Amino acid sequence: MRRKLPGEGRTAVLFLAPLFLVYALYFAYSFWFLIGTSFTKVSIGFSNAVAVGWKNYRLLLTDPAFLTAIRNNLLFAAASIAVSLTVAFAIAVLLASGIGGRRLYYAIFLVPALTPIALVATVFSRMLQYQDGALNQGLRAIGLDGLTEHWLTDSGWAFLAVIGLLAYLIGLPIMYYTADLAALRTDVLEAAVLDGAGPLLIMRNVIHPMMRSTHITVTLALLLGSFRAFEVVLLSTGGGPDNTTEIVGTYTYRFVTSAGSTIGYASAASVLVLIVAMLVSVVQVLVTRTKRGASR
């Protein structure tokens, strides 16, 4: 490891200070404003605000739709993470193993992640419509009419449809894994091969544990990203049927874009989501620290 030069820390602080200051001011002001607004009843014009104390928070915490939205956020994140740590990881390893037509496969998996999510969600929504959707049309064409479903209006299927859509967007985790696989120590893999380990064993017992830091990055990115999976839900199910697929983004959006004095309520929802997201991050940091400590 390179030794620190005298005064290097101070120079770094000097260079970083302006950026930190801008960030600190930006976030401090945003949080202060958001928290202040959350205790009022006010419209988007932010004039004539009426103090309502904790009322907005009380309403939110007793609103089943909001609690469902938070739960859905976490469930969608869990599903996304599960798919990424298994399917995306396996795909990345396969692609890194020198499989033929690699570039084509990369394109197939990465293009959805690079396409605007709004477009992907709209196309999916059309594909899943009961009468003219491509999925049901396809099933009918091959005589499997009995398997057609109301994918977007049946609660259970709608929930799975959103998970399917999120799973389709695994390009980013594949990219993370691909980048880190390129830097993987090949001597360890060679040793495993010499010891007679098969491909599956190598993937599960050698590569997977060696990619632990990537798993953490992917998990954290997806977990926090799930709080911003707004377009996916809004343009596919609209949060329905009956809030089954509602997430906090779509829930808050309705109150922000509606007329009336609903901005205080939307701000309170945002503060609560912020707290949940921070708790998730803290838990994540603690868990990874504990594991790192144990592995030392």
Add this chain to the structure above:
Amino acid sequence: MTISRMTFAVLAAGVVMSLAAACSNSGSGTDASTTGPITLKLWTWTGAPGGEAMKRAIDAYTKDHPNVTITNTEVAAADFKAKVPLALKGGEQIDVLAVQPSLFAEQIKDQLLPVSAWEKDMPSGTMNKFQPLALEQNKKLYSDGQLYSVPFGLSGSAVGFYNAALLKELGVQPPQTFTDMAALAKTLKDKKPGVAVAVMPSGADSWFQDEFALTLAGQNDKDFFNNVRYHNGKWDTPAYEQALTSLRKIYADGGLDKNVIDVDYAGAEEKFATGKAAILFNGTWDSTLLSPDFRKANKIALTSVGAMPVPAVSDPSARSLRSFLDVTMGIPKTAKYSKEAADFIAYVTTGAGADLWSKNLGLFPAVQGWTARTGDPSFADEEAGAKTIQALLTSPHSDRNNMSAFSAEVGKKVLKVIGGSDPATAAKEMQDDLDSGKFN
């Protein structure tokens, strides 16, 4: 360096005059000039009445007023409620503002000039030209009973647009009841498999389900919505529960098609425009479908389209809709040219401009004596449809003075009822939501 008293006096006078001139230009609804070239800044949202439609009126007005240029900032409808209050608060020059006749109007009231301040700048008698119902509805928008905007256009919901050529081919009259609808569905199944009896915005645009359920509720109790909206009436009344029960039964009996309840707004329009649905239920803002020119310009291949009220659950004479002002026009306090703005507003609301922007029937002007025309009298179904809609708009069962986010919430629950949930429980949940106070 020394300055003589005379020079000082001249300089001081110059400074004072400059400041006075600057102050007179600093907004608050005062006029800067009435002679030189001026640019009026108009803000509307998409569909109010639409960029192309408004351009026709603007072009004609500016031709008659060569010193006036008008820029129309057309904001996406979904963003309008959020952007306008912030722009006004930021002091943005807006001379003419399309004011959404909902809670939004009251929300920005303090940033608008009262009509009494600029009424004198409109041609004499302008206020008497508005439809009395429209003026009455306009007054309901503001809690202090004053007018801060004037009526521009009306719309209502829900109505049906039918593929007249298809119904003629099948030998079927436009349905008057949902029993007729079920019969039409059966005929379609036999003779035109794959064509849905009706489609409407749903799925991700479930807010329209609220509109449709309220139209049915009006058949049971015409005062239902006004009671809720203006008199703190209950939402979970027997009349509303009955409407939900009827709706569920209509779907079960085939009068409406459960297989298309996942279709969103654009999808519903597309299905009807491509002949995959015999009837489209939507608001009267879709009356553009009655305009042959509009259909041609938008490559909609339907040869003949008619309009009808939403069919009755039982008694056809109960068919009606909720209507309300769709657009009103006001002058913000940030206006630079309030006098010219008032003149332009008079032109587009009660003057020749109303005929120009309403040519494609997206909105119906709120001026007395205006008659809906499709532009080509040889299209009999369209002509009759336009008149049907105008008649419905002028005799609604209640106001379509919506409660914004609450509509979306109700729409989802209506969909749940269509899926089989208990109407009474759903109505109770809606009541609880309304009582919570989070929607206003």
